[in-house]
Amino acid sequence: MSQPPMNTTRTCPYCGRDVVLGKLPIVATNFGDRLTGEPLDRPASGAEPLRWVGEWPVVAEAPLPASQTSNRGPIGRARESLRGAMPLPRPTELAAFEDSPARLCTHDTCLTPLPAEIDTGRIFIVPVVGTVAAGKSSYLTVVLQQAWREQRLARFGFEQFTLDEQSVETYRQEYHRRLFRRKEILPGTQFDEDVAKKPLVCRIQYEGSDPALLFLHDIGGEMLMDKSMRRRFGGFMRRADAIIFLIDPVCLDRPDGRSWAERGVLHADDLDYPQGPLFRACVEELEPGRRTPIAVTLSKSDLVADALPEIGRFLKEPSDRQDADEWNQDLSDLEQTVIRALQGLSEWDLLNAQRMLDPELISFHAVAALGSNPQNGEVIDLAPQRCIDPLATVLFRIPALTEPAT
Ligand SMILES: Nc1nc2c(ncn2[C@@H]2O[C@H](COP(=O)(O)OP(=O)(O)O)[C@@H](O)[C@H]2O)c(=O)[nH]1
Ligand SMILES: [Mg+2]
Ligand SMILES: [Zn+2]
Known part of the structure; x- marks a missing residue:
């Protein structure tokens, strides 16, 4: 260019x-x-x-x-x-x-x-949003491992997916090492008034398109859930090119009447945040006219499968031989499963709120960044499930990202 x-x-x-x-x-x-x-x-x-x-x-x-x-x-x-x-x-x-x-x-x-990409204007902002402890930081850790280190988007046409040098350091020290090496659960993301200036920056390039930067923001849940803090420090969310919205099943009630705490989920009794209001706020606060795709993503899907054993299908990783068509079919089948899971967990408020958006912009996913419940703060069995789905889906829904180079 x-x-x-x-x-x-x-x-x-x-x-x-x-x-x-x-x-x-x-x-x-x-x-x-x-x-x-x-x-x-x-x-x-x-x-x-x-x-x-x-x-x-x-x-x-x-x-x-x-x-x-x-x-x-x-x-x-x-x-x-x-x-x-x-x-x-x-x-x-x-x-x-x-x-x-x-x-x-x-x-x-x-x-x-x-x-330097300010010159071409190809900078795309994709925040990961969700209430406190929804799994945002864990998700980012795993999705970057898969998209960057394992290059899992390559066969869908992303010729380049790397981390910017400065972000490599942040990612190594604050994310990767803790989860993948030390098997620790990540500490809660602190309030940071400079969050807008500290995205994890990825360099990406889709085949036939110009290179671009992807800004992935990891934002503390307390900050996200407070309207005035969003306004003061989270202005970039209004300009999001896509949003990955994580829903914490632990904040929802199990249909079997059992509690998450008795299933070994730490601090479960404190996690009762309503999630519809945050979703609605994110949509309403977007700059007028912005067509921002949102991947509504049920987090901790291993726990969902425990609560709704009849629909645990999202726990199967897709085969890496799947071509793009098969993968698309798989995604749309899965979407119905996720909607049924949200109904099973009585998340009607959020199911209703998604009507605010053009159906073409919304997609439903289920991920498990850890894939198993940590024991005593330790991630014993790290078995991520379907983490690439929401990221890949929203990237393909940002038209400018994949448009042919001029
Ligand atoms: N069972 C289960 N728990 C998870 C999973 N991902 C995250 N968690 C739990 O959720 C807690 C909060 O995760 P974190 O990524 O820090 O959430 P954040 O506050 O949204 O950044 C973690 O400490 C884990 O215990 C998962 O895939 N399965
Ligand atoms: Mg966090
Ligand atoms: Zn500026």
């Missing part, structure tokens, strides 16, 4: 405000002091930055003065496009600053370096 004109307007994926590419200075993001964690003063050696914006050293100024980006005649525009092409400098041009030049969002409360 060629360089876009510098008067192109994009939306900052972190603060949600508009930015004009040519008005953004280029900053170094990986310079000496940052790497060593020493107090920020100036670059370790070599060239001086032009100036600092917040904590970022500017290495190239914006090519367009603010006054030059609005309605101008053809001559002005031609001149603008001549001076407007400003590719990001190559790392070698910035010897003193190590590498990683990036455009900086200059909105005063944001001041965040933007990924």
